[in-house]
Amino acid sequence: MSFRDIAAMAWHNLWSRKLRTFLNVLGVVMACVVLTMMLAGTRGVEESIHRLIEGSDDVRRFGIYRSYKPNTEVPEEALRVEEGTDPERRKRLQEHLRDVWLRTHSQRTQLTEVELKALAELPHMEELRPDGRLSGTLVAGNAKTNASIRIAPLNRAARARLVVGDYLEKGDDEGVLLGEYAAFRLGYTSDEDLRRLIGTEVSVSISLRNARISPLIAMLGIQPLTEASLARFRNAVDASKLQAVERAFLDAVMAKAITTSTNQPKTLTVTMTVRGIVREAKEEDSISIFNLIRDPSGADIFMTNARATELEMQQEGFTSFYAAIGMVDDVRHLGTLVDEVAALGFRTRSSRATVDKVDTELGKVRLALGGLSLLILCVSALGISNTMVVSVLERVREFGVLKALGAQDGSVLVLMLLEGAFTGLVGALVGIATSLGVSHFTSALAQQYISDRLRHDFDASVFRFAPADLLLVITIAVGVCTVAAILPAWRAARLDPIAAMRG
């Protein structure tokens, strides 16, 4: 008996017992609808969230900071915690003390040009932007104002703040954006004024000496020490019999007290063209699930990364780039890139943990829902198994005749298994078709609900039917129904034809 004939016979058997087949298929259909919708629902939500993540510059951005030198020796007396305390707490306290010591004893240093270059050249680093603030003087025509200078961020949120003109494009090193408030201080207020400002040349001057004074010293208004006197002071402290705490205090002060250059104050002036005017960031500009790294938005002058870095380098080494903001080309590479940055000896701050967390949470939901629908499928499989046992009992005579006429046990077994498999297959196909129909109607509804809650555009259908998922549903349904048929099939195959024909 060929497989084709067995399959045709199985199909015929199902077809000729319409009510029983219908009820069995109905059970499978319902289970498959639940399974398909759950799979498609989780996938849809997952994709939407991923789109949200991938579309967000916030997630792609991460902070890069210098870490303390990892193999710095911390003197033991700095880590002293009385014996007899809880060992766990002692360990925690010592870690804390170590941290404090490192913070007070290591000098905060700027990122070097070499380091920035190495970071920028890491694979998947779309953009590397030193994070710092220069200050200088802005002159437009006869008007003049003190101005802070920043690198123009390239993300969407920043672009949204453009009021007049065009946003600064990457590579436009001659162009600048002016802050609305800076323009106002220069005497440009109305739309017409601002439009007039577009395309005009402004000059930006940076006082190089000021850049070497730490903000703390500048704030105190005292004269900073020179390199030589700072060194003498350090020696004196080292030689003294100060206690660890006192020494730590002085170290901290010295770390802040960066020397001034002995050079005469020097002014660097560049002429640039105004491309556009941007407004300050408002609260809602930075609304994002992932705004761990807030892009500094307030400044008077925005210029390209290359231009700002170039200005920085005119000075004796970098002075204000204590940190950098990296931007990965694709969220999927965030983890790898952050790891590589860390391997270069930097601390990082990224939304990687959030992204991972979202992934694991989605995985949990998927697992829970999948398990639930599998349970439903198993319940319907139990039902199918039950009706198939009844169906075998009903057809004992028929199987007896088949076997008496020369059907192999294996053929009868396969026949019954196929009846189960067909039930599963038809159920799965109808179930999938039903799901597609149902999703068509509910999708619009659910989408409305979600976009209401998120209060921003959520342009995604809720259910996403991936071919792999549909294939999975079919496989599971056919598999479960075939397994459900094993016992009845075994019974049918093992029937003694004489006894069976007697009825």
Next chain:
Amino acid sequence: MSIVMANDLCKHYGSSENPVKALSHAQFSMAKGERVALVGRSGSGKTTMLNLLAGLDRPTSGVLRVAGKDLPTLSSRALAQYRCRDIGVVFQSFQLLPNRSALANVEVPLMLQGMDATTRRQRALAALDRVGLSERAAHQPAQMSGGEQQRVAVARAVVHRPSVILADEPTGNLDSQSAEAVMALILEVVKEVSAALLLITHDHALARVAATRLVTMSDGCVKPAQRYHVT
């Protein structure tokens, strides 16, 4: 050469301490194309003998060769193959597959042999035509009378041209008119395919008409042969 050869054939049912000896040391043989009628009282072991010959059951002991095959030694797989190639059986209660057309029922032995669909359809149609039911090919057993059902069963028993045809009281469930027609049909087709026929019946008159030899059974033993005129 005999087509059926049973020697010292025993079949016991039930426990070995207290067995029901349905067949005990039976001696039986049939020549090629021979038609034998097996008669005997109810419970004498006729059906048991037929089941063994049909490969539906295995003897407890003894030798049994049918169509050149040593049945007790065959695997159940080979025995199933033997059932759909070498023999045809007509049962008392028709034993057609319900929910299947007459044509599909006649096709079954050919299908079990693995014959392709078109060839077996043609042969099944020819067989149905031979029993005068080509008009009813698409009808299901429930739509036919007992006599018609048994004619379908006869077509099924000969469609694969077996060398032995076994019939266990084939007319037992029919009215006398249908019985006569069916019996005549069996004899005709058996002759046409030149098969040997073992006919179980308790109608001696029928046995005399149908068979060339009469064999009587009682208490699981085969009585000495009684030869009839040869037709």
